[in-house]
Amino acid sequence: MTDWRRIAYHALVSRALDDVEEATNRNRRSVPEEHLVPYQFSARGHDVAQAILGSFIDGRHDAAGAYYRSRPLLLSLGLTLEDALASPLGRTGGFSSGRDIGVVCNLPSTTGPVVLPMAGDVGSQYTPSAGWAQSIVYHRDTLKDDSYKGCIAVALGGEGSVATNGFWSSLTMATTLKLPMLFYIEDNGLGISVKGEMQTPGGDIAKNLTCFGNLLVRNGDGTNPVESEKLLAEVVKHVRSGTGPALIRLTVPRLASHSGPDNQKGYRTEAEIAADAARDPLPKLRAHLVPGILSEKDWKKLEAEVARDVGVALEGARARPAPAGDKVKRFVYAETREAGDAETMGGLSEKEIAALGGTETAAAEGEMLRFADAVRRALRTELERNPKVVVFGEDVGVKGGVHLVTEGLQKKFGRERVFDTSLSEEGIIGRAVGMAIGGLMPVAEIQFRKYADPATEQLNNCGTLRWRTANRFAAPIVVRMPGGFGKDVGDPWHSLSAEVVFAHAIGWQVAMPSNSADAIGLLRAAMRGRNPTIFFEHRSLLMTSDGSARYPGDDYVVPFGRAxxxxxxxxxxxxxxxxxxxxxxxxxxxxxxxxxxxxxxxxxxxxxxxxxxxxxxxxxxxxxxxxxxxxxxxxxxxxxxxxxxxxxxxxxxxxxxxxxxxxxxxxxxxxxxxxxxxxxxxxxxxxxxx
Ligand SMILES: Cc1ncc(C[n+]2csc(CCOP(=O)(O)OP(=O)(O)O)c2C)c(N)n1
Incomplete structure (x- = not known):
C-alpha cells in the first residue's frame, strides 16, 4: 500500500528546505554570512516523483546512485532534516563534515537502503550503481546470502546525463548481465541551459531505447502522482523479480534556476518559465490526496508538521560548529580502527582482514617463479582464502588475459568470481567501486596502462571517496595494469608507464614491483588492505625472466612505503x-x-x-x-x-x-x-x- 502521507511529507519537506535556502540566498544582504549556502541546488519540481520513488526503495540491501538534485530521495531514505540543512551550510557532521558541496550526498547504512557516495561529475553515478547491482547478485547467488534476494540498485540522473559515457557503460553492463538495476531518468528538458534534444535525438531517451535488449522501458509524466506511482511500481517489481534491468523516464519541470548562481538569462524565456511553473507537481499531489486520501485538515496538519520539523532542524543545523581546519587532512587513507576510525561502509570487515593475517617473513627455499606466474599464484591463493575476492577485466576469463596472468583461474573458481567484462574501462573501475562499497574485494585488470585513460574519472573519484565522505565510505579496490616497454618492442599504446599520474591522484597506493616476490607481497597486502591500489605489472617482466624470484609463501605480505x-x-x-x-x-x-x-x-x-x-x-x-x-x-x-x-x-x-x-x-x-x-x-x- 502506498503511504501517500509519507510521500507528501517528504515532498513538502524538500520544498521547505529549498524555500529556506533560496530565501536566505536571495536576501544575502540582510542575513548573517554564515547562514548563506555557497553552492545551492534546488530539487523544486523533481521532488514529488522522487518522494514516490523513495517509497519503493526499501530493500535491506537496496542502493541508490544519485546526483545533486536527489535530496528528496535521500529524505525518504532516512536522511535527517538537520543533516540535510547542515551539509549545504558546510557544518560538521552530515555527508562530509564540510568537505564537499552540500547536495553531493551519501547515506551509509548496514540495515537498509544505502545512498552511494555521489560525485560532482554528471553521469559518474551510473557505473558504481551497476557495480552494487552486480554485488547484490554475487552476495545472493555465490555467497548464498538470502538477505540480498529481491534487492536492487537504482541510479538517478537528469536527461543530460544520458549522453555520458557512464550512462552507456552501465546500460551495457546492466542489460548484458541482466542486473537488478533501475535507471531513473528525471527529464526536465534542460542540462543547465542545453535542451534535451542535444542529449539524445528527439529529446526522449525512453523512446529511443524502446528496442534495447533486456531492458523494460517506461515513459511517463513525473508531475502526475498517480501515473508516476503506477509506473514506478511496475518497474521496481520487474527489477526486484530478478529478470533484468528497467529504465523509467519521468518528465518533470525545473522550477528554479540550475543552481544558485544561475539566473537563467539568455536561455529561458519568461513564457517558458511560466509554462513550467504551471506543471508544478506539488499542487497536483495535493489535488490527488485531498480530500479523498487526506482531509483538508490533515493536509494543514501535515504542512504545520513540516514547518515545525524544518524550523527545529534549521536551528540545529545553524548551531552546529563549522569544521575545524586541523582535521582536513584526515581520512585521505584508512586510519587505525583501534582509534574508532573505521569507515561505516566499504571493503572487508575488520574481522575478515584479521582472519586473513599475513607475514612479512618470506618462506625459505621457495621455488623460482616468473613474474606472471607469481601474480597468478597470489590471485589464486587470495581467491582460495577469501570468498569475497572477484577478478575481472577484458579477456581475463576464458582466455586468461592477454598477458595470460589469469590463465586457468576462471576454470578453477568459476565465472562468477573470474569474469570477462564489456569493453569499457569506466565500467570496469566504476563497477569495482560499487562492488567494494558492497563489501567485496574487487581486483580489476586494465589491459594496458594506456587504457586506464577512459576510467580516469572513476579512478580519481575512487581515490578521494574516503576523504570526501569524511570516512563514512571507502572503496578499497585493486587495479592491475601492465605497462612499460616490452621485450624488444614498445609503442605509445602498450608501453606507457605514466605511474606518476596515480601518485599524484589523491588516496591511491601505487605498487611498482620489480620482481616476483615483491609482486606477491604487495598484491596480497593490497588485497587484504583498506586502501585502493594501483598494481603495476611491467610488460618486460611479464615477458622475460628478469623479475623471477623465489616463492615467498602463501601469506607473505610487503608493506607499502618500504624500499x-x-x-x-x-x-x-x-x-x-x-x-x-x-x-x-x-x-x-x-x-x-x-x-x-x-x-x-x-x-x-x-x-x-x-x-x-x-x-x-x-x-x-x-x-x-x-x-x-x-x-x-x-x-x-x-x-x-x-x-x-x-x-x-x-x-x-x-x-x-x-x-x-x-x-x-x-x-x-x-x-x-x-x-x-x-x-x-x-x-x-x-x-x-x-
Ligand atoms: C562530467 C561533467 N561535465 C560537466 C559538468 C557541469 N554540469 C553540471 S550539471 C550539468 C547539466 C546536467 O544536466 P542534467 O543531467 O539534465 O541534470 P539537471 O541539472 O537538469 O537535473 C553540467 C553540464 C559536470 N558537473 N560534470
Whole structure:
C-alpha cells in the first residue's frame, strides 16, 4: 500500500528546505554570512516523483546512485532534516563534515537502503550503481546470502546525463548481465541551459531505447502522482523479480534556476518559465490526496508538521560548529580502527582482514617463479582464502588475459568470481567501486596502462571517496595494469608507464614491483588492505625472466612505503623502481662498493626515510625511471632531497628518464630513448667525478 502521507511529507519537506535556502540566498544582504549556502541546488519540481520513488526503495540491501538534485530521495531514505540543512551550510557532521558541496550526498547504512557516495561529475553515478547491482547478485547467488534476494540498485540522473559515457557503460553492463538495476531518468528538458534534444535525438531517451535488449522501458509524466506511482511500481517489481534491468523516464519541470548562481538569462524565456511553473507537481499531489486520501485538515496538519520539523532542524543545523581546519587532512587513507576510525561502509570487515593475517617473513627455499606466474599464484591463493575476492577485466576469463596472468583461474573458481567484462574501462573501475562499497574485494585488470585513460574519472573519484565522505565510505579496490616497454618492442599504446599520474591522484597506493616476490607481497597486502591500489605489472617482466624470484609463501605480505636496499655502497645513491631496477643492478655492478641501490617498490606512499638516509650517507644521488622526465616521479624525489638533505649533497641531484617522447615501436628507437645499463653507468660515473 502506498503511504501517500509519507510521500507528501517528504515532498513538502524538500520544498521547505529549498524555500529556506533560496530565501536566505536571495536576501544575502540582510542575513548573517554564515547562514548563506555557497553552492545551492534546488530539487523544486523533481521532488514529488522522487518522494514516490523513495517509497519503493526499501530493500535491506537496496542502493541508490544519485546526483545533486536527489535530496528528496535521500529524505525518504532516512536522511535527517538537520543533516540535510547542515551539509549545504558546510557544518560538521552530515555527508562530509564540510568537505564537499552540500547536495553531493551519501547515506551509509548496514540495515537498509544505502545512498552511494555521489560525485560532482554528471553521469559518474551510473557505473558504481551497476557495480552494487552486480554485488547484490554475487552476495545472493555465490555467497548464498538470502538477505540480498529481491534487492536492487537504482541510479538517478537528469536527461543530460544520458549522453555520458557512464550512462552507456552501465546500460551495457546492466542489460548484458541482466542486473537488478533501475535507471531513473528525471527529464526536465534542460542540462543547465542545453535542451534535451542535444542529449539524445528527439529529446526522449525512453523512446529511443524502446528496442534495447533486456531492458523494460517506461515513459511517463513525473508531475502526475498517480501515473508516476503506477509506473514506478511496475518497474521496481520487474527489477526486484530478478529478470533484468528497467529504465523509467519521468518528465518533470525545473522550477528554479540550475543552481544558485544561475539566473537563467539568455536561455529561458519568461513564457517558458511560466509554462513550467504551471506543471508544478506539488499542487497536483495535493489535488490527488485531498480530500479523498487526506482531509483538508490533515493536509494543514501535515504542512504545520513540516514547518515545525524544518524550523527545529534549521536551528540545529545553524548551531552546529563549522569544521575545524586541523582535521582536513584526515581520512585521505584508512586510519587505525583501534582509534574508532573505521569507515561505516566499504571493503572487508575488520574481522575478515584479521582472519586473513599475513607475514612479512618470506618462506625459505621457495621455488623460482616468473613474474606472471607469481601474480597468478597470489590471485589464486587470495581467491582460495577469501570468498569475497572477484577478478575481472577484458579477456581475463576464458582466455586468461592477454598477458595470460589469469590463465586457468576462471576454470578453477568459476565465472562468477573470474569474469570477462564489456569493453569499457569506466565500467570496469566504476563497477569495482560499487562492488567494494558492497563489501567485496574487487581486483580489476586494465589491459594496458594506456587504457586506464577512459576510467580516469572513476579512478580519481575512487581515490578521494574516503576523504570526501569524511570516512563514512571507502572503496578499497585493486587495479592491475601492465605497462612499460616490452621485450624488444614498445609503442605509445602498450608501453606507457605514466605511474606518476596515480601518485599524484589523491588516496591511491601505487605498487611498482620489480620482481616476483615483491609482486606477491604487495598484491596480497593490497588485497587484504583498506586502501585502493594501483598494481603495476611491467610488460618486460611479464615477458622475460628478469623479475623471477623465489616463492615467498602463501601469506607473505610487503608493506607499502618500504624500499628495499639491493646493494650497499658509500659514494652514490641510485633510486629506482619497476623494470629499471634490473638495469640499475647491472650498471651498479661496475662500481664495486660505491653504489647504494634502492628499489622503492611503491611510489605512493614512497620511502622518504630510506632515500634521505642513503643520500645523507653518500652525498650523491641518481634517480632512474622509465616514465618521462618532466614532472615524472623523480622530480618529487629530487625536490624532497633538495629540501631535506641539501647540506649532505656533494653533487647536484640527478635524474635519468625517458626524455619526454612517447614510447616508440622499433627496437632501435626504443633503445634510443630508454635508460640503458650503459647510460645509467655513464651518469653514475659523471656524478662520482663531481
Ligand atoms: C562530467 C561533467 N561535465 C560537466 C559538468 C557541469 N554540469 C553540471 S550539471 C550539468 C547539466 C546536467 O544536466 P542534467 O543531467 O539534465 O541534470 P539537471 O541539472 O537538469 O537535473 C553540467 C553540464 C559536470 N558537473 N560534470
Amino acid at each position: 628495499k636496499t639491493l646493494r650497499d655502497g658509500n659514494d652514490i645513491t641510485v633510486v629506482t623502481w619497476g623494470a629499471m631496477v634490473h638495469r640499475c643492478v647491472h650498471a651498479a655492478e661496475q662500481f664495486g662498493e660505491k653504489v647504494d641501490l634502492l628499489d622503492l617498490r611503491t611510489i605512493a606512499p614512497w620511502d622518504r626515510n630510506a632515500v634521505l638516509e642513503s643520500v645523507r650517507k653518500t652525498g650523491r644521488v641518481l634517480i632512474v625511471h622509465e616514465d618521462t622526465l618532466t614532472a615524472g616521479f623523480g622530480a618529487e624525489i629530487a625536490a624532497t632531497i633538495a629540501r631535506e638533505a641539501f647540506w649532505s649533497l656533494d653533487a647536484p641531484v640527478d635524474r635519468l628518464a625517458v626524455e619526454d617522447v612517447p614510447m616508440p615501436y622499433h627496437e632501435n628507437l626504443l633503445s634510443a630513448v630508454l635508460p640503458s645499463v650503459t647510460t645509467i653507468a655513464e651518469r653514475i660515473d659523471v656524478l662520482l667525478s663531481v
